[in-house]
Amino acid sequence: MVIKYAEFVVSNSDVSKCPKSRLPEYAFIGRSNVGKSSLINMLTNRKSLAKTSGKPGKTQLINHFLINKNWHLVDLPGYGYARVSKSSKKVFQKFITQYFSFREQLVTAFVLVDIRHNPQPIDLEFMQWLGENGIPFSIIFTKADKLKPKAIENHINDYKNIMLETWEDMPNYFITSSTKNIGQDELLNYIDGLNEN
Numbered sequence: 430m431v432i433k434y435a436e437f438v439v440s441n442s443d444v445s446k447c448p449k450s451r452l453p454e455y456a457f458i459g460r461s462n463v464g465k466s467s468l469i470n471m472l473t474n475r476k477s478l479a480k481t482s483g484k485p486g487k488t489q490l491i492n493h494f495l496i497n498k499n500w501h502l503v504d505l506p507g508y509g510y511a512r513v514s515k516s517s518k519k520v521f522q523k524f525i526t527q528y529f530s531f532r533e534q535l536v537t538a539f540v541l542v543d544i545r546h547n548p549q550p551i552d553l554e555f556m557q558w559l560g561e562n563g564i565p566f567s568i569i570f571t572k573a574d575k576l577k578p579k580a581i582e583n584h585i586n587d588y589k590n591i592m593l594e595t596w597e598d599m600p601n602y603f604i605t606s607s608t609k610n611i612g613q614d615e616l617l618n619y620i621d622g623l624n625e626n
């Protein structure tokens with residue numbers, strides 16, 4: 430799939446105010462600073478469609494982007510950012526869980542994890558919660574430019590072994606780098622296939 434059209438639609442903290450259209454949508458979620466917004470820019474070949482920052486906590490709302498006029502990409506705030514105050518953390522958690530619980534248009538969540546780190550409890554808990562709530566998800570390993578190919582392979586194997594302690598199978602996964610454009614075709618083709626179903 431080639432992205433010919435990508436446009437910001439709306440930001441809000443209330444799932445009931447998300448676009449009413451029934452277009453299929455795909456949401457990016459993961460820890461603050463893992464690279465969710467950068468990945469959206471990489472996929473759409475746009476430098477600053479989604480706002481990015483070296484400091485965690487940049488994305489604070491549910492952001493909808495209309496792609497090729499027939500599906501949505503959704504950029505979400507990160508979880509697990511310690512410097513966000515406790516009360517705003519609760520609000521985040523609430524609207525993130527409401528988004529995933531009530532957004533019927535959501536086809537799949539993409540859970541982003543930094544390829545350099547072993548599975549973190551917060552990510553495992555979030556994937557567990559998605560599973561328990563019947564929300565399909567894939568894992569996206571980000572920042573693959575930071576490791577050599579052999580290290581990537583070893584790391585994925587370690588990750589798989591830990592995941593298989595909880596899950597019957599390793600969830601579907603993608604290896605990406607937003608700075609080196611790795612994984613763009615695979616992800617877009619995957620979304621294309623789901624859009625056709």
Ligand code: GTP
Pocket residue numbers: 460461462463464465466467468480481482483484485486487488489505506507508571572573574575605606607608609
């Ligand atoms: P929040 O909105 O704060 O939750 O963060 P986010 O997950 O949207 O991360 P964002 O895309 O803003 O990127 C965070 C930092 O990681 C920025 O400094 C990016 O330049 C950097 N970054 C993102 N993706 C990559 C990547 O593939 N490779 C490298 N080397 N850096 C990346």
Ligand code: MG
Pocket residue numbers: 465466467480481487488504505506507
């Ligand atoms: Mg962001």
